[in-house]
Amino acid sequence: MATQVYILLGTRKGAFVLESDRDRTDWSLRGPFCDAWPINHVITDPRTGAIHAAGGNAWFGPAVWTSRDLGATWTHASEGMTYGEGEEPIVAAWSLATSGDRLYAGVQPAGLFASNDGGKGWEHVAGLRAHPSREKWTPGAGGLILHSLVPHPTDENQIWVAISAAGVFHTADGGATWAPRNTGTRCDFLPEGQRYPEFGQCVHCLVMAAGRPDLLYQQNHCGMYRSADGGRNWQSVEDGLPSSFGFPAAVHPRDPSTLYLFPLNGAIEGRYVPEGKAAVWRTRDGGESWQAMRQGLPQRDAYFGVLRQAMATDTLEPAGVYAGTNTGSLYASADEGETWTEIAQHLPPIHSVETLVRA
Amino acid sequence: MTQPPEVRVTLPAALLALFPGCPAQHRLRADTVEGVVYALDAAWPGMRARLCDGRPALRQHIAVYVGEERATLDTTVPPGADLSIMTAISGG
Numbered sequence: 001m002a003t004q005v006y007i008l009l010g011t012r013k014g015a016f017v018l019e020s021d022r023d024r025t026d027w028s029l030r031g032p033f034c035d036a037w038p039i040n041h042v043i044t045d046p047r048t049g050a051i052h053a054a055g056g057n058a059w060f061g062p063a064v065w066t067s068r069d070l071g072a073t074w075t076h077a078s079e080g081m082t083y084g085e086g087e088e089p090i091v092a093a094w095s096l097a098t099s100g101d102r103l104y105a106g107v108q109p110a111g112l113f114a115s116n117d118g119g120k121g122w123e124h125v126a127g128l129r130a131h132p133s134r135e136k137w138t139p140g141a142g143g144l145i146l147h148s149l150v151p152h153p154t155d156e157n158q159i160w161v162a163i164s165a166a167g168v169f170h171t172a173d174g175g176a177t178w179a180p181r182n183t184g185t186r187c188d189f190l191p192e193g194q195r196y197p198e199f200g201q202c203v204h205c206l207v208m209a210a211g212r213p214d215l216l217y218q219q220n221h222c223g224m225y226r227s228a229d230g231g232r233n234w235q236s237v238e239d240g241l242p243s244s245f246g247f248p249a250a251v252h253p254r255d256p257s258t259l260y261l262f263p264l265n266g267a268i269e270g271r272y273v274p275e276g277k278a279a280v281w282r283t284r285d286g287g288e289s290w291q292a293m294r295q296g297l298p299q300r301d302a303y304f305g306v307l308r309q310a311m312a313t314d315t316l317e318p319a320g321v322y323a324g325t326n327t328g329s330l331y332a333s334a335d336e337g338e339t340w341t342e343i344a345q346h347l348p349p350i351h352s353v354e355t356l357v358r359a
Numbered sequence: 360m361t362q363p364p365e366v367r368v369t370l371p372a373a374l375l376a377l378f379p380g381c382p383a384q385h386r387l388r389a390d391t392v393e394g395v396v397y398a399l400d401a402a403w404p405g406m407r408a409r410l411c412d413g414r415p416a417l418r419q420h421i422a423v424y425v426g427e428e429r430a431t432l433d434t435t436v437p438p439g440a441d442l443s444i445m446t447a448i449s450g451g
Contacts, residue, residue, distance in 0.1 A: 035373075060418065
């Protein structure tokens with residue numbers, strides 16, 4: 001069977017699936033799925049092939065939608081996705097990841113749930129919200145959300161999560177206990193002298209390098225960082241970028257030193273591409289230096305951004321890179337970011353982009 | 360033990376879309392709004408989670424009327440009552 005490439009989009013008005021052969025030049029689009037609910041993240045479970053979509057609807061609350069036929073039919077479930085009687089209601093599911101047989105969902109207000117049956121039933125991973133810092137977690141502009149879920153690729157007991165704005169937390173015991181992992185990341189929004197707290201950072205996106213579970217990158221509200229020790233210590237790698245502010249980060253599928261960013265002009269400057277000219281910025285040396293990749297991206301009058309979960313790579317050689325804008329365009333590169341093509345437009349604001357390659 | 364009285368329940372289109380095959384009109388036995396929700400969930404598993412949050416309470420943008428009165432989960436439903444479950448304009 002010929003190789004097919006799928007791009008899974010979560011948008012403000014449902015999930016979409018784009019499909020192409022391995023040339024990645026001719027894409028077809030299907031959707032909107034999930035009854036046009038706001039969908040924050042769409043992934044595939046590599047074990048089952050199912051597509052899972054996390055979202056929340058103002059009328060009907062949070063749910064994880066599941067399709068076992070590449071989007072043709074869908075079911076929805078949220079049984080158990082609650083903090084219990086008298087507690088704050090859950091608004092939406094925001095992030096998904098698989099680890100072994102488990103499917104995890106990060107939610108708003110920030111917390112973590114796990115499913116052992118492919119998304120039908122959920123149980124609260126209560127250890128995270130039991131952390132003593134929880135009373136002081138404060139929401140970012142998007143709400144108090146658990147947006148980044150990074151399981152260890154071989155040790156199912158280890159997971160890193162990122163919460164806006166509580167910071168990065170890590171568990172080594174399957175979620176029973178958690179430790180903040182924020183040393184070296186700053187909070188410019190706090191008074192002078194208090195800008196390196198133990199927690200409370202506004203992490204925008206946390207990702208793990210290919211084949212290097214100890215090597216993490218994070219785009220923060222206040223800077224771009226790399227950690228070579230699983231998040232215990234972070235170093236700034238923002239020199240050479242046009243701005244320290246942006247939302248997404250996407251790792252290369254094989255090279256742990258290659259990373260893609262989409263810097264914006266700044267937190268208080270409008271949050272669009274600098275000078276109205278769009279660029280994906282790439283490092284090949286773990287953030288020591290950065291190059292702007294502009295060919296095929298609009299170079300005038302562009303006032304969009306790319307949200308925190310809306311950039312991804314595929315696993316082909318050369319790797320494809322994809323960036324979905326908050327104005328409903330999807331840009332794709334089939335050559336590791338060198339050149340770009342707009343492969344979809346006029347979609348709802350794109351919340352998330354993930355890929356699937358099937359041989 | 361006496362059975363709860365029969366009531367008539369009307370569901371909104373946006374909810375029906377989530378439960379393929381579910382009719383808009385139901386006759387079921389319950390004496391509170393919460394009882395109605397549990398009866399609906401027994402017939403259409405998962406429906407309670409769409410209508411109620413974990414506190415538990417009706418979701419913020421779900422409006423339930425017993426006759427002409429806006430109701431909560433605790434509201435009593437008199438025998439033969441018409442109960443309408445609506446998606447509030449604030450939630451669209």
